[in-house]
Amino acid sequence: MQVFSASLSPTIVGPQTTSEQGFTVTGLLAGTAVIVNCQSPTPNLAILGCRVSAANVLAINFANPTTASITPPTATYLVAAFHTLIGTAGSNVYQAIDMESVDNIDLTNELRATLTGNSMIAGG
Numbered sequence: 001m002q003v004f005s006a007s008l009s010p011t012i013v014g015p016q017t018t019s020e021q022g023f024t025v026t027g028l029l030a031g032t033a034v035i036v037n038c039q040s041p042t043p044n045l046a047i048l049g050c051r052v053s054a055a056n057v058l059a060i061n062f063a064n065p066t067t068a069s070i071t072p073p074t075a076t077y078l079v080a081a082f083h084t085l086i087g088t089a090g091s092n093v094y095q096a097i098d099m100e101s102v103d104n105i106d107l108t109n110e111l112r113a114t115l116t117g118n119s120m121i122a123g124g
Contacts (some may be wrong), residue, residue: 001078001081001082001083001111001114002027002080002081002083003078003079003080003081003118004025004027004028004078004079004081005076005077005078005079006025006058006077006079007075007076007077008023008058008060008074008075008076008077008078009061010062010069010071010072010099011071011073012069012071013045013062013063013064013069013070013071013072014064014069015064015066015067015068015069016064016065016066016067017063017064018060018061018062018063018064019061019062019064020059020060020061020077020105021059021060021062021064022053022057022058022059022060023057023059023060023065024056024057024071025056025057025058025079026047026056027056027081028052028055028056028057028058028079028081029052029055029081029083030053030054030055031052032052032081032083033081033082034050034051034052034058034079034080034081034082035050035079035080035120036050036058036060036077036078036079037077037080037118037120038075038076038077039075039076039077039078039119040053040064040073040076041075042070042072042073042097043063044064044065044066045062045063045070045072046062046063046064046065046116047060047061047062047063048062048063049063050060050079052081060077060078067073068084078118078119078120080115080118080120084123
């Protein structure tokens with residue numbers, strides 16, 4: 001997992017609609033799974049999902065359920081990218097974690113501590 005901190009400036013999101021917006025985040029690889037967390041969320045505006053739409057481009061889908069337009073302010077977003085390792089002949093190689101294995105307890109705890117420390121999940 002690689003964590004990026006990016007200052008993003010979303011544009012207006014119309015009332016009772018969703019809006020996917022693209023942002024440049026240097027270092028993101030196409031097809032990478034990502035999780036996004038805004039450090040100062042905008043009231044009444046939700047992040048429905050996110051994806052890497054192209055190399056270095058983070059796409060965030062915002063939702064506005066209210067009856068008025070909302071323009072989110074520029075804010076710092078944390079982006080956790082879960083890169084896939086590329087094997088020979090273009091085949092993907094995934095690293096699996098056996099959550100039931102005693103040998104992986106330290107890795108699981110380290111991952112939990114990292115996500116918690118970056119305010120990406122709650123709890124410890």
